[in-house]
Amino acid sequence: MSLKKNQTCAALSALLVSLLLVACSEKPEAMLSSAKDYLAKNDNKAAVIQIKNALQKNPDMPEARFMLGKTLLDSGDAAGAETELRKALALNYPQDPIVPLLANAMLAQGQAKKLTDEFGKTTLTDKPAQGAFLTSLATAYAAQGQAKPAQASLDAALAATPDYAPAKLIQARQKGGQRDFDAALALTEEVIASAPQNFEAWKLKGDLLRYAKDQPTEALAAYRKSVEIKPEFLAGQAALITLLFLQNNFADATTQLEQLKKFNPNHPQTKFLQAHLAYQQKDLKGARDLVQQVLKAVPGNVQALQLAGAVELQLNSPIQAEAYLSKALQAAPGLPLARRLLVTVYLRTGQAAKALATLTPGLSADNVDPALYALAGEVYLQNNDLKKAEEYFTKATQQDPQNARSRTSLALTRLVGGQVDSAFGELENIAASDAGTTADMALISAHLRRQELDKALQAIDGLEKKQPDKPLAANLRGRVLLAKKDVAGARKSFERALQVDALYFPAVASLAGLDLADNKPADAKARFDAVLAKDPKNSQALLALAELSLRTGGSKEDVIKLLDHAVTANPTEVAPRILLIDYYLRNKDFKQATSAAQNATATLPENPDILGALGRAQQASGEFNQALASYNKLSALQPMSPMPYLFMADVHMAMKDKTAAANSLRKALELKPDLQQAQRGSILLDMDGKNIQGALATAKTMQKQDPKGAVGYVLEGDINASQKNWDSAANAYRDGLKQVSSPELAIKLHSVLLAANKPGDADRLATTWQRDNPKDAAFVLYLGDGAINRKDYASAEKLYSTVIKVQPNNAVAYNNLAWVSARLNRDSAIALAEKANTLAPNQPAFMDTLAVLLSDKGDYAKAAELQTKAVALQPQNPVFKLNLAKIHIKGGKKELAKVQLDELAALGDKFGGQKEVAELLKTP
Structure with missing residues (x-):
């Protein structure tokens, strides 16, 4: 460095030191005066710096706190403004200038209820300040749907300051809310005339x-x-x-x-608008990321909560959507969109009672949201109140007589209510007169539900006339023809769909399914290959090939290769990565699962599904601390979701840290009090800690939350049954059956009656239940299993045969009937076992049954081949290995049998069949 530069630097350093000394010696009052000068020049940033410098000198300057709060509010930092304004109040700065600003800061953070609770009875002496404050108060009451207090506050604001523009604007908004739009517009024009820059x-x-x-x-x-x-x-x-x-x-x-x-x-409102734009452009991931940033800055903002709920609903995350929308409605019960969306969540998840409870306040509001009428029709329809459903669908059509969707819903309601002829006539009229396809689809669905297949085909013809250039109608026709057992016609229809659109995957999948039914897996594979020839990155085709390989006994390496290909072809798609991770986990290849999850996280670091999969893989690998870190990151991404805490509870349980597990479950239940997985976990922890009353209390809470659901009653009964309180258990199951006709409750009640040594009561229950529920296969299947345990094979045979009559495709019933038939020396045993394997291929338990039966009949080669596959699919199942050893012994392959028996012997006490293993090893 030259001498001249050294001298320059020295001079600059001296200047900086001099300035610093001046700043250090400046009094806080002077700094505050300087801040006022900056504010006069609209330089808020410089003003904030000077105010903060003053407060460093003297933290208890009330005027500085007030000025900082006001400046932060003007800059958009509502949370910081609230903090400083409250400090000013605590330092006895006058209320009149503070409270109106504090009210605005709280409103900006969505704290309407907090504002009215804390300041609802506050009165200011300065009239302009009182007018401004009361105007904010009116806004807060209105945000909570409290019309009368809102009006009273507004009237008081106008009385204090008759020409106060914000109050007149609220008055105009109220007129608008009362649908007096001309008066609202006139008031607005008055404000503009007197204040054109408003x-x-x-x-x-x-x-x-x-x-x-x-x-x-x-x-x-x-x-x-x-x-x-x-x-x-x-x-x-x-x-x-x-x-x-x-x-x-x-x-x-x-x-x-x-x-x-x-x-x-970086203002939350700006981020919100960006999120809104991303949502409109269907960039749901971007919308989710942006709205999360908004909620981190203003956690209680109802608009952000509402948008977050809408995003999660579109992303098919109903639990997360429910959490956001519930919180939005708690803060602002009058928020119509949040209410509609929350009702929609409950409808989609089959929670009809909750949908009705959420809907009802919206229908009783002063001004009913018109869009709520059609939704109300759907809610009442799910609650089987056809009269109410028809009433609200009628209101919806009156609001918009040309709305084909509402008219279609009304017709469907009449159809469900038994007005068949008029309902179908209306649907046909709508389908014929409307260019859209809603009524056509409803008409097709209604005919299919009634098994009116020919009429469904006629309706499909109408749909095809509207959409001759789309494959949907041809594909639907194929599905209907399959239902008519017209396989050849179905093939032609699916092929017709592909002539319209060669990449229409539902038709490709249907044709591949027909190929597999004809035992032509190579043809099915060729169809997916044809799609990939035209679209090499088609993830559906790639995943279908992997599924095909899995179903047809492909090797683990082949399946992984195909899934890897799907991931490589579409690196930013979530589904292929999740399937690959889960496939590794199913095969207990935890190291590879973790590696695949880490690779996925590197590409999609903020994706909740990927983070969840990473946590699962780490947990399965025993990397508990890493799994907790992943789930903590997931909870930061989804702060309103209870699921990360549920996952953490599982990890804590694996670590045997029951206290931490209980805390995680508590956090999950704080976010979603009726989350059944968390409630079940809480019950298990209480049972483990001998807190039986606590477990029963949780079960009772579940019954109150979902009185028409079986789960709470099942759990109450199970808790009592675990304590051998048979009568209490039976009473719980009976109470549940009074609310809901549940096979699970009936089965459990029957079992505790037997445990209580009341066979007569159990038999009467079985007779009554089967008479009243002739199509319930689960209860009969349970009775069949009980007959097997009693070695009453003749009764078991009758019971399983009954199941098959009710459910002709019940693979479990065929498998069990095959086993019983063998005990009864029936020639049909092998055919029944083969039927089970056809209905559910590659199921190790069914393969095991068939292999043992084949071995008993002397077909050792086929039996050994089948049992070897069963063992490969479930290598940790010792029973399958034992049966394979027996098959090898019968087939004269003692060396192969010894391999399996040695592995079983090495298990020691982990396998209870060691006596039989030892005897088989002695076989000469």
């Missing part, structure tokens, strides 16, 4: 023009005016961008969002 008024005008007047062009102009006045106005930007979304103008929406990012790139 950006919020321009935004409200846009809302009224968009929603009430259906004038999207004029609304767009009003929104643009609001952000022209204040470019960083997030609500205006949000409305403008959202309207651009609805117009499918994603280019302008993206441009507008980029403009907003210049002002507030």
Whole structure:
């Protein structure tokens, strides 16, 4: 370095030291004065620095705390603003300037209920401050759906400050909520006339023009005016961008969002809009990542919770969706979209009672969300209240008489209610008059449910006329023809679908299924190969080849090679990676499973499914701390999901840390109080700790949460049965049967009656149950197993034969009947076992039965081949190895038998058949 540079640096250093000394010697009051100067120049960042410098000197300056809170709020940091404003209050800074700002900060964080609970009775002395505060209070009450307190607060705000623009705008919004749109628009225009630069008024005008007047062009102009006045106005930007979304103008929406990012790139509202854009563009993963960032910054923001719920619903994560939407509704019960989405979650997951409970408050609101009517029809339909369902579907069609979906739902409800002729006539009319296909699909489905196959084919003809260039109709026709046992016609229809679209995979899969039924696996493989020839990266075809290899006895190496190919061809697709990991886990190749999961995580580091698979692989490998780390990361990605905590509980149990397991289960239940897996785990821990009353209390809670479900009653009965409290167990099962006709409850009640030495009661139950439930195969299968245990093979034969009559494709019944038939020396035994293996190929238990029967008949070669495959599929099953050894001995292959017997002998006490193993080893 030159001398001149050294001198320059020295001079600069001296200057910096001098400035530092000045800063250090400056009094906090002077720093605060400097901050005010910066604020006057709209330099908030410099002002914040000076205020913080002042507070470092004197943390108890109330004015500095107030100024910092106000400045942070203006900068969009609502959480920081709330903290500082509360500190100012604690330091006795006057309420009048603080409370209105604090109210705004709390509203910005979605804390409407907290605001009304804490400050609902607060009164300020300054009228403008009181008007501003009461206006915020009105907004908070309205967000909770509390119309009367909201109106009272608004009236008081206008009384305090008659011309206060925010209050008049709320009044305008209320008029709009009462559907008095002309009055609402007039009030908004009054505000604009007196304050042309009021950006919020321009935004409200846009809302009224968009929603009430259906004038999207004029609304767009009003929104643009609001952000022209204040470019960083997030609500205006949000409305403008959202309207651009609805117009499918994603280019302008993206441009507008980029403009907003210049002002507030990291603001939660900006991130929210980005998430909203990603959602609209079907980038669900991106939307999920962005909305998680919003929720980290403002965990209680109802709009973010609502969007997060919508994203998870689209990603088919109903538990996560339910958690977000429930929290959104708790904070804002009047939120219509969150309510609709939550009802939809419950409908999709078959929780009809919960759907009804969530729906009902929305139907009793002052202004019912019109979109709720059609949903209400579906809810009442699932709850078997056909009258109510028809009532709400009728209301939905009255709202929009041309809506084919609502009309179709109404017709289907009438169909379920027995109005068959009129319902089918209505469906046919809708299908004929509407260019859409909703009614066509409903008509086809209704005919299929009634097994009216010819009429279904006629309806499919109508669908095909509307969609001659799509393969759906031809594929549906193929499915119907298969149901008519017209295999040749079905083949032609599936082939017709492929003529329309050679890559239409449902038709390819159907044809491959027919090939397999004809015992032509090579033809099935050729079909998937043909798809890959046209589309080498087609993941469905690649995975189908892997499944085909698995079903046809392909080697482990072949299956892994195919799954690897699917992963390589589509590295960012989740499904192939999950299948590969799970395949390794099923084969107990934990090292490879972990390696595959780590590779997947490297490519998709933020994917919850991949992280969950990594945790499973690490847990299976005994890497418990690593598994906990993976599940902790998963919980950070999905903070409202109880599942990561459920997984952690499993790991803690494997580590024998029952206290940690209980804590994890508690956290899971805090997020979802009716999560049955967590409740079951809690019961198991209580039972292990001899806390029987605690276990019973959880079972009772489950019954209250789901009174029409069997699980709570099953668990109560099981807990009592474990203590040999047979009467209490029986009472629990009986209580459950009063609520729901459950084969599981009937089976368990029968078993405890036998355990209580009440065979008469058990027989009466069996007779009554079979009479009232003639199509229940599970109970009869259970009785058959009991007959086998008693060695009453004749009764078992009759019972399994009954099961097969009810369920002709029940492989378990065929397998068990084959075993019983062999005991009874029936010639049909082998044929029955072969039928079981045809219905469920590559099932080791069924293969074992057939192999033993073949061996008994002297077909040692075929028996040994089949049993060897069974052992390969379940190498850890000692019974299969023992039977293979016996088959080898019968076939004169004593050396091969010895290999299996030596392996069994090495198990020692882990296998209870060592006496028989020792005797077989002595076989000359």
